[in-house]
Amino acid sequence: MTQEYPYNGRLSRWEEISPGLAIVAVQAIEEPFGFEPGQYATLGLMGAEKLIQRPMSISSSADDLSEYEFFIRHVESGAFTPLLWERSVGDLINLKGPKGKFLLQDDGRRALFVASGTGLAPFISMIETLRGRGLARDVVLLHGVSHDHDLAWRQQLTELEAGDGFPLRYVGTVSRPQQCPDWTGCTGRVETIVAAQLDAHGLTPETATIYLCGNPDMVSAVEEIAAQRGFLPEQVRKELYWPKGRAH
Numbered sequence: 001m002t003q004e005y006p007y008n009g010r011l012s013r014w015e016e017i018s019p020g021l022a023i024v025a026v027q028a029i030e031e032p033f034g035f036e037p038g039q040y041a042t043l044g045l046m047g048a049e050k051l052i053q054r055p056m057s058i059s060s061s062a063d064d065l066s067e068y069e070f071f072i073r074h075v076e077s078g079a080f081t082p083l084l085w086e087r088s089v090g091d092l093i094n095l096k097g098p099k100g101k102f103l104l105q106d107d108g109r110r111a112l113f114v115a116s117g118t119g120l121a122p123f124i125s126m127i128e129t130l131r132g133r134g135l136a137r138d139v140v141l142l143h144g145v146s147h148d149h150d151l152a153w154r155q156q157l158t159e160l161e162a163g164d165g166f167p168l169r170y171v172g173t174v175s176r177p178q179q180c181p182d183w184t185g186c187t188g189r190v191e192t193i194v195a196a197q198l199d200a201h202g203l204t205p206e207t208a209t210i211y212l213c214g215n216p217d218m219v220s221a222v223e224e225i226a227a228q229r230g231f232l233p234e235q236v237r238k239e240l241y242w243p244k245g246r247a248h
């Protein structure tokens with residue numbers, strides 16, 4: 001029998017980026033919780049018998065608790081995201097947080113952010129929080145997706161890079177360029193452009209910390225490159241979105 005669950009959040013925004021990919025915001029109905037940029041919340045919806053909960057990185061600024069923003073991929077074979085895709089703005093949801101230790105280190109070093117797919121979310125929160133606080137951090141952000149239309153925040157990041165308000169270098173790369181006739185930028189999975197980007201921006205173990213988020217195969221591929229370049233394990237921070245070896 002389906003149990004009632006005390007939902008404590010409400011879907012407040014749904015912005016479709018491309019089919020099956022959305023920026024989704026949730027408002028806390030009760031007192032909102034504070035969080036550090038890079039942390040995640042757990043979203044939950046009632047399935048047939050129980051609450052199905054999944055961790056989701058928060059993409060919004062840690063200084064704006066009016067709603068929590070997420071960047072979510074619909075996984076057809078999944079348990080949670082098909083339930084979420086049946087919901088719409090105004091519907092109730094369970095929200096718990098904050099959790100996680102994927103934090104921007106207070107080390108004053110340059111940062112290489114490497115994201116695959118929705119793994120961009122915590123980096124948007126980090127950049128937005130720094131910007132809002134008037135803090136600068138030299139950031140090189142690499143975002144790998146299948147198709148150019150999956151490059152969420154592309155316009156904002158391109159504008160940020162072109163302006164002089166924040167020291168950002170932003171590179172998007174698409175792994176299926178043959179299906180993207182208008183795309184003229186980098187091609188290939190994001191791990192394949194890391195070595196060249198380290199060289200191009202002079203990012204070394206002496207100067208930079210590497211942050212990896214998303215697909216576990218991307219994370220291990222970049223860890224290997226970083227180790228070959230002499231980065232110590234503590235100079236490579238990581239958030240894996242699912243266990244390595246699981247089909248995706």
Ligand SMILES: Cc1cc2nc3c(=O)[nH]c(=O)nc-3n(C[C@H](O)[C@H](O)[C@H](O)COP(=O)(O)OP(=O)(O)OC[C@H]3O[C@@H](n4cnc5c(N)ncnc54)[C@H](O)[C@@H]3O)c2cc1C
Pocket residue numbers: 040054055056057058070071072073074075077078079080081082100117118119121239240241242243246247248
């Ligand atoms: C700390 C943490 C933060 C996360 N943050 C996000 C986030 O910001 N956005 C997000 O979409 N997901 C995120 N995830 C993954 C998320 O928790 C779910 O696994 C995902 O939403 C799918 O849920 P599901 O129940 O529909 O399918 P599941 O049964 O959980 O997953 C089924 C399979 O789908 C694949 N998969 C899972 N997540 C993704 C994904 N994002 N993109 C492509 N394939 C995937 C994997 O192969 C996985 O084994 C995060 C996971 C962790 C551990």
